[in-house]
Amino acid sequence: MRIGVFVCHCGTNIAATVDVVSVAKRALGLKDVVHAEDIMYTCAEPGQAAIRKAIEDKKLDRVVVAACSPHMHEMTFRRCVDNGGLNPYLFEMANIREHCSWIHTDIPVATEKAWDLVKMAVAKARRLEPLWSNEVEVNKDVLVIGGGVAGIQAALDLADAGLKVTIVERETTIGGVMAKLDKTFPTIDCSACILTPRMVDCAQHENIDVMAYCEVDRVSGYVGNFTVDVRKKAAMVDWTKCVGCEICVQKCPAKAPDTFNVGLEPTKAIYIPFPQAVPKRAAIQVEHCRWFTQGKCRVCEKVCPADAVDYEQKEETVQKRFGAIVVATGLEVFPWEEYYHEYGSGKIKDVISGLQYERMLSASGPYGGHVHRLSNGEGPKTVVFIQCVGSRDDSVGRPYCSSVCCMYTAKQALLTKDHCGMDTEVYVFYIDIRATGKGYEEFVKRVQTEFGVKYVRGRVSKLYEEEGKVMVRGFDTLLGEQVEIAADLVVLASGIMAANGAKELAQKLSVSYDEFGFFKEGHPKLRPVETNTAGVFLAGACQAPKDIPATVAQASATASKVIGLLANDKLKTSPMIAIVGQKDCVSCWKCIDVCPFGAPERQEVRPGELKSHVIETVCQGCGVCVATCPVNCISLKGFSTDAVLDQIEEALLS
Amino acid sequence: MAIKYLSGDQLPAFLGYVAEKARVVAPIKSDGVVQFQPWAPGKDVELDVLLAKQSPKAFVFLQSETYLKFGYRMEEPSEVTGDAATDGAEGGNAATEAAIPHETVEVEALNEASAQVIFGLRPCDARGFVQMDNVFGGYGGFYFDPLYNARREATTLLAVTCRDPRSTCFCTAIGGCPAGREGVDALFTQVVGGYTVEAFTDKGEATLGFSALADASDAQAGEAAEVKVQATTKVDVPFTLEGIRDNLRANFEGQAWHDLHMRCISCGTCTYVCPNCYCFNVGDELVECAGERYRTWDNCFNPLYTEETSGHNPREAKFSRFRNRFSHKFWYYPDKYDSLLCSGCGRCIVHCPTRIDIREVLRVMGSPATVAGGSSLAAHGTAPAPSQAADGEET
């Protein structure tokens, strides 16, 4: 065996704390090591060239690079080794930067540890064997989870590229949060006017299949070949017949909370969220329907001209196959009522959330755009906006900035003046104004100057009712004095959280997520729309709070990534998977029991003799079976038991 | 030479005397288990229990011994790198120009064999060594094992006559005897008040310089002789050796092997407690540049014993391993060394987890009766089942 060891200075990142030269020198004393050198920047072209040269000159059959984390450059060096004419899997990396030079300061200590890490890597290298990846057919259909603006944008881009797209939306209509907005900042153009045409495009696009009122139950398989169980929830209305005429909604005698209008006014037990819904189909909220709760009524059934109502309808699960998955599950508004008791916990009628205010402003909302006090219906003379409710607030476990509140508050302040007259007193309590987008700062300035909205820097400590007013007690940190305002209406800029069930979905997709339930991107800088699970991509607020332009941009970026992926007819699978040494298999089938992916199967090796066999394309290389196999006859390529034990032994040798 | 006499109370003193020049190994009881152990003053030698669990072979033929240490030295790089960090983007190239290192191997042979005296073993145990001598090089010396022979050379065997052989003893059946001399350097025989001592070899002689050793009286000598006769008559002769090789050969395919091996669990107990079994295995262990070569006991019930690299194992079936053990002791080995590989101590019977009885096996397979093969188990070696009454538990 002929191993080459390359120790990287990484400028001073490593060399400042680790004596890379001595490490390289000592490496020549290791068994099978026939070449060792230190290199300034191994990942740079000159460094890679040196590796290729050494492979050539010294006829290396294993390469060890001691540098940064394999998560950073393993792929880079695999490619380099490959170009050097060596099988890319005959390469091993020692992480002497993240795991050594960056966390230690004492040079002798760090050097000694680096030396151990190099020895361990060499020990593992001895156990490496050439591997060849395998090619699998790619399914070119794409699943988009979530029918908000992100999902819609991604779907349309993908569909236009000729890919078949399925949008799964858990509500009865696509549109998401954007459909609930009145206007958009900073242009004050009508949100619905720009969104609904795109919604219609989705409905009409030959390559797009909109599955509304559905949920993703189970995801199995792997990039290029996902199998997804989609559960169609029971709408109790046969959507193949329903024409969305809304007669049933008018006639329905039972009231039910209206989630689309954020609970401002009740809707009916059978409902269609809003006039431009896509698909425009009715659904029954059974827990509020008289037939289901009291066993009488069936009015909708009687009045339905298409006789679409079907009380017997059961939910059903359909299985679909996809090559890639785009997650666009969007956001949820922070439930301020549960946390901000000083703001009345929602008991004060005239204190509402920003999104409720959007519905109040909206011409297609429950009040036809008439801004008024919910307590008495009068138009407000004084309106107070409070920012960062559920954002930048550790006390409620929301340290992050929701990034859109500053702007939508400014927009709503402006619209208030517009709806209620310029003489309306409008105050905004803020901590900082974050107006980083194109034209945003200018917009805020206009709101302050042209529209005379009064910005008060400070937090509101208390809201309470007094003589039919909502008393707003806060502190103006610029004037350094207590302020108290008697408001008619208070609007809270409630923050953004990940959609309900985001964590559960993440687990189904086995992608990672942060403590707040936002999905984790592959790399914050370099892989912003990918996840660590190949074939699963992100779009919109499910990754982090963003405004519409950012969301749309990310959706298109994701679409292009997916298009890039599915441009291949075949995909290379990782060869670092489990393989059964059938000679030693005792046919106990424990591997089949424990495999999360169903990769091992019973194979008849000769008549009547069954042995375990791992299906290469299904195996994801986790190695659970390897640890379970009592005879250790399953080996995980690249992580063989011998390799692990040798590393341990080497580390302890010194 | 003259028979000597050692009074019982002088035994510790005698061992102490011997221990001055050599390590003394003797059967010693700890936690109710009698095993051969290094003796030290104050430790009681256990001679009432006839046989220690294991034969003393482990003190000459170690169960596990490292006999070679080796190390690889990689040639140092011919050039020492300059301060590479200053060499700019190209890096130091510390060793690119250095000659390709090559390995040199250093080897260190280990073989310590210090003088030891094994006291209190039985003639059958001693005979076991003689049979191992054949294999390890005494015999014709066509293969000479330095490890074994060095220790054997340095070892003196002071055997004790079996006063009271057990029902599982069958030394006489294979040409041995409770007072056998084969392999014995000096023989102790328990008589009233002490032991008579006879040295058969110079080695034995050498241990008898102990001052308290007196010449045995005729009475004592006579008593000893009587003890030996008595003991010998006590040993059963459960099978005959006559034609046993031919019969084993003839019965090679016998169905009876299948019947007899049924309760065998293919462990190695019988071979590891046996004073004769000598099979071993060799292994290397290497970590980085330092390695060692060791050998350990192996046995014919170990699947790897015959497994081939391909994975094919000619003795995959349990019965074939079982058959091999007995065939080897009474057929293959005799063919080669013209002696048996068994000294009749019966340890394999007593310690077998399922009490497989070598005597029963030889009765069946060693006799021509079963050439036909279809022997039934009932016929052999099973004590008659008790009457209902005797089975008290159940009445």
Add this chain to the structure above:
Amino acid sequence: MSRQDHIREFATAALAAGRVDYVIGWKYGYNQSEVVPAFVKDPADVDQLVWNPLCHHNLVTFLKRKMPDPLDAKIGVCVKGCDSRTLVALLQEELVDKDRIYVIGVPCDGVVDRRKLEKEFADEMIHISFSDGKVGVTTRNGETKEFDKDAVLLDVCRLCRYPNPVYADDTAGPPVAEPDRKHTAPDWTDIAEYENLSDDDKQALLEQIYATCIRCFACINVCPVCFCWDKCVNRSRQPELVSQKVGPKENLLFQMVHMFHVAGRCPSCGACDRACPVEIPLYLLHRKMNKELYDMFAFEPGVKLDEKPVLQVFDIKDQFGE
């Protein structure tokens, strides 16, 4: 009718009916102080079969893959309570073909520890008899002694919670009275003394104990739930988990391999303890393992057919290590 008669009767019937190729029971060995596994093929031989407190062998061992001869033999087997649990453990994982076995359950009220008796004599025992709670021993030289059976029971029997087979096709006679301890949590006092040792004392003791191991594989080959047979990783050279060298470290590791591989499947039948020719107290490990598994999952191996060994499955609600 005695249990012994029942066993003989069931055996005769099964053989005669061709339901099995042979029946595994117990018979006397080379003398009447020893009982050994009996393999009866011919109805004429069933009279060899005995049942008494010497019948310690767990015959389920002989159902393990590679053990039957011929390999596809239809086998009748006698099982005590503890034995039946090992059988269930095998059945849980389909390591034994249910259709190829016929199980004769034998309710058992305790097996005597022959080694305890042995240590009472320098001479060799040649006959052991039983009558109302007494054990009578005769040695080769005619010495006789009587013991209380309870005083010479196997330790595992003192703590037994399942004296009646948990799985059987036919049962030899009426069940024995269920002990009270069946209804309380298991009793682990047998390892308490060891557990109370200091870390250093434990290490020292283990070192001493495992220095005597001769790696004969009796414990592993006799273990009824240990089914890898020739392929045991303890023998494996690649990967070499356990060095082939013999020493306290290696020998202890060797046993830990066994322990982990039978974790959740070993009901502590004690077969390994009894098989060990050098009398290593293996129960120190497998009893502890079962204690911990019980503590973690309230799980007892080999009791319910429809269960899976606890390490073969998981529960998202497990609460460990948080």
Add this chain to the structure above:
Amino acid sequence: MAEETQTSQAGAQAAGAAPSAAPGDSPTVGTAASGGPRPVKIIGIVCNWCSYAGADTAGVGRFRQPANIRLVRVPCTGRVDPLFALKAFEKGADGVLISGCHPGDCHYSEGNYYARRKFELLERMIHHLGIPKERFQWTWVSASEGQRWQQVVTDFVAGVEKLGPRKGRAL
């Protein structure tokens, strides 16, 4: 913080094999140089997706840690055979630390669920073998928990150091 507890070691021991340094012998790290008790050596076995990345995150954040741990990367804690830990102790490790993804976050969705059952039993058995509990730990550290990784390592090393290097013993 128990920073930099490892004393420097004498030169290139491994270059040029000393046949005396037989495998299996408990290592004699640095005694030559430092004279005092050798620094403790700890084997860490971490999963690729969470804890290894978590250690990376700690590195990127420059979270200082004691230098006694040597990490072995495996794809998933589900791939960790309990025997790895025992083997490490047999080979002379002073401590063993195993870490993976938090339950529910396993990259392979289920691996760590199996693992935690094994580890819990392993931990209890290890103590049974007379290896003090300070010498063995298994835990969960996610890719984003660089600081937690620093804490885990620092505390664990401190615990092992209190006991010092292991003497050659059964396992």
